[in-house]
Amino acid sequence: MAVLYPSQDWCDEWKKAINSNQAVAETGKNWGVDFNGNWVFELHPGGGLEKTWYVYLEAQNGKCTDARVINNPSEVNAGFYAIGSYADYKAVVKGEKDFIEGVMKGIFKIKGDMSKIMRNAKFIRAVANSISSFKATYLGE
Amino acid sequence: MEFLKPHVSSNPFGQPLRWDSSRNWEVMLSVPEVKVGKQELSGLGLILKQVMEETLQDPNTWKTIKKLKGNLVVREKESSVAVTISFNHGEVQIQNGAIDKPTAFVEGGFEELSEISSGQVGPIWALLRGKIKAGGNLLRLLKMSKVIINQKQ
Numbered sequence: 145m146a147v148l149y150p151s152q153d154w155c156d157e158w159k160k161a162i163n164s165n166q167a168v169a170e171t172g173k174n175w176g177v178d179f180n181g182n183w184v185f186e187l188h189p190g191g192g193l194e195k196t197w198y199v200y201l202e203a204q205n206g207k208c209t210d211a212r213v214i215n216n217p218s219e220v221n222a223g224f225y226a227i228g229s230y231a232d233y234k235a236v237v238k239g240e241k242d243f244i245e246g247v248m249k250g251i252f253k254i255k256g257d258m259s260k261i262m263r264n265a266k267f268i269r270a271v272a273n274s275i276s277s278f279k280a281t282y283l284g285e
Numbered sequence: 286m287e288f289l290k291p292h293v294s295s296n297p298f299g300q301p302l303r304w305d306s307s308r309n310w311e312v313m314l315s316v317p318e319v320k321v322g323k324q325e326l327s328g329l330g331l332i333l334k335q336v337m338e339e340t341l342q343d344p345n346t347w348k349t350i351k352k353l354k355g356n357l358v359v360r361e362k363e364s365s366v367a368v369t370i371s372f373n374h375g376e377v378q379i380q381n382g383a384i385d386k387p388t389a390f391v392e393g394g395f396e397e398l399s400e401i402s403s404g405q406v407g408p409i410w411a412l413l414r415g416k417i418k419a420g421g422n423l424l425r426l427l428k429m430s431k432v433i434i435n436q437k438q
Binding site for chain 1: 325326327328329331332335336339361363364366395396398399400402403405435
């Protein structure tokens with residue numbers, strides 16, 4: 145069954161997709177160990193989204209321990225932020241755009257310790273790939 | 286035992302002193318700074334800038350970099366995003382895009398560049414195995430690439 149992006153159902157599916165992904169488990173062993181590996185994804189309005197949404201992802205040791213929609217980033221303790229428009233995130237979730245390519249081009253702005261991202265590049269790639277591994281429906285379509 | 290304590294101290298003129306790994310007191314007349322070109326940096330540029338700000342804190346890297354003059358182009362293969370890092374005897378600048386005829390260039394995918402930049406894989410190893418492409422003055426490339434290789438993690 146397709147789930148609406150963004151929604152709590154979508155977050156639940158993403159968590160399942162991450163935790164059943166072997167590449168994530170193998171490459172993420174060091175992620176979030178001795179540092180805060182949690183993420184907040186900030187989705188800016190446009191492309192059918194009317195207000196800013198935040199998706200929180202808790203990741204440690206190659207596992208996702210929590211994925212949920214939050215109202216405000218101050219509710220959580222995240223080490224990394226990814227900021228972009230809903231239209232661009234939608235293209236990533238659909239598998240039409242590559243998240244890392246978007247980061248390189250500055251379509252998505254990343255805040256956090258870049259050396260941790262570079263040291264765990266394969267894990268970041270695996271998590272980014274998992275985002276388009278299940279069916280979703282979208283706002284504005 | 287006071288002489289054993291300080292790794293960073295200050296001299297009577299107020300300049301910080303650093304006890305570097307080659308056991309020389311070095312007066313740090315200026316804190317290494319990475320300047321940015323006129324345009325807002327791409328994601329690749331922002332990542333490399335943060336890495337460089339860390340690596341330049343290392344006295345040995347700084348010692349190498351402040352002797353250099355030239356340009357290094359770094360290109361991420363999949364996105365074709367490139368940045369140019371310019372060295373001018375201690376002045377380091379990063380800007381979007383690739384300049385014509387750089388001193389050296391390096392090109393690779395995000396994972397490959399990341400592995401090199403985080404010190405997990407040596408640039409020569411990656412080059413010999415075809416993981417990255419490089420060109421220009423390879424000796425200068427090896428020296429310049431020190432600034433984007435963060436060994437301390």
